[in-house]
Amino acid sequence: MTGQDKAVMAALSSVALFTGLPDEIIGRIAARSRLERCRAGQTIFTQGAFAASFFIVVEGWIKLVRTRPDGRQTLLTTFACGETFAEAVAMTGGRYPATAIAATEVALARVSADALRDEIAARPEISFAMIAATAQHLHQMVRQIEQLKLQSGDERVADFLLGLTDKELGSADFTLPFDKRVIANTLGIAQETLSRAFARLRAFGVEVEGAHVHIKDISCLRARLERRSA
Numbered sequence: 001m002t003g004q005d006k007a008v009m010a011a012l013s014s015v016a017l018f019t020g021l022p023d024e025i026i027g028r029i030a031a032r033s034r035l036e037r038c039r040a041g042q043t044i045f046t047q048g049a050f051a052a053s054f055f056i057v058v059e060g061w062i063k064l065v066r067t068r069p070d071g072r073q074t075l076l077t078t079f080a081c082g083e084t085f086a087e088a089v090a091m092t093g094g095r096y097p098a099t100a101i102a103a104t105e106v107a108l109a110r111v112s113a114d115a116l117r118d119e120i121a122a123r124p125e126i127s128f129a130m131i132a133a134t135a136q137h138l139h140q141m142v143r144q145i146e147q148l149k150l151q152s153g154d155e156r157v158a159d160f161l162l163g164l165t166d167k168e169l170g171s172a173d174f175t176l177p178f179d180k181r182v183i184a185n186t187l188g189i190a191q192e193t194l195s196r197a198f199a200r201l202r203a204f205g206v207e208v209e210g211a212h213v214h215i216k217d218i219s220c221l222r223a224r225l226e227r228r229s230a
Helices: 003-013 023-031 087-091 113-122 124-150 153-162 180-187 191-204 218-229
Strands: 034-038 043-045 053-059 062-067 073-079 099-102 106-112 172-175 206-209 212-215
Touching: 003 023, 003 034, 003 053, 003 106, 023 113, 053 087, 073 180, 087 113, 106 113, 113 124, 153 180, 153 191, 153 212, 153 218, 180 191, 191 206, 191 218
Parallel strands: none
Antiparallel strands: 034 106, 043 099, 053 106, 062 073, 062 099, 172 212, 206 212
């Protein structure tokens, strides 16, 4: 097994879609897939193209953009490290319903849909993992809709920032994963609203300077957010 095969196999093994599958099956899928690195702004696939592959984000962020009939574009969602995307449309042999673009420098595992279909044909129980992954994406979309409907702009921004750190206690310092225009679009608010939210969050121990973020007390910010959302 090559170094790239091992890297792809590690990516496959890390996501829920392949949890519990024997190593030999994952290895065969990895051998027919590949690891790719893309620069920020690079197109991964275009809306309407035949979906022969789906993807796992190994590093960085991906944004999914849909072009409307009038030519305007709408940001649908973003995907971060450890998330999969386009698996349902690839497995059904359809066409990508939107364009995927690297929001930052990214590393992706491009997984062959044919490889997975061949394994499912041999072991139909694998398809249950696909159902679970699709349900997970649906849950994420429902959560995004809930945020848009129920949370204020400040709450959406605070929730987004908390999601960028794995820490539960103490302070946190990190860099915003992509530019503020993309963040505003992701959260369904105007860029000016995002800037005002950053300013208001200073009262809760959040400092944003350029792309750098400092949260003074994570648990305190999370508690305030939960109280306001209750």
